[in-house]
Amino acid sequence: ANDCLVLKEQWIRAKYERQEFMADGKTTSPPGNREGFLWKRGRDNAQFLRRKFVLLAKEGLLKYYTKEEGKGPKAVISIKDLNATFETEKIGNPHGLQITYRREGHVRNLFVYHESGKEIVDWFNALRAARLQYLKTAFPELPES
16 A cells, blocks of 8 residues: 555556567666656755766766766766665655665765656666666675575
8 A cells, every 4th residue: 555656557557558568568678777867856955956867887876967068977876875765755746766875974865756657667677776786796695585
């Protein structure tokens, strides 16, 4: 009953509309790079601004930019310190995602959302898959289950 509604909705759409689980259906791409725009809540105010996010799974990095062109990233976050959870109430959007990471001994949070439920679920899955890949590489002796 407490399942995230956007996750439930997108699973149903993946199964019945997009037929992603069918033998001849479309397959989703393996964990890897991802790039796109998310709405990010500002640190000093509650205003959401459109920001470019880039996931470099092989390098184990998530970057986000305040400017579309030119300057370097506003933040570079290591996948090893990152977690992503759906937080619709904290963010005030049914497609809200909280990205938590450690920096300089402090826990930092990014609150983001996307208008599309599929897009935010794809970001969630990409972040979690990149983290899992990091853990498998860093701790190869751990069992799969």
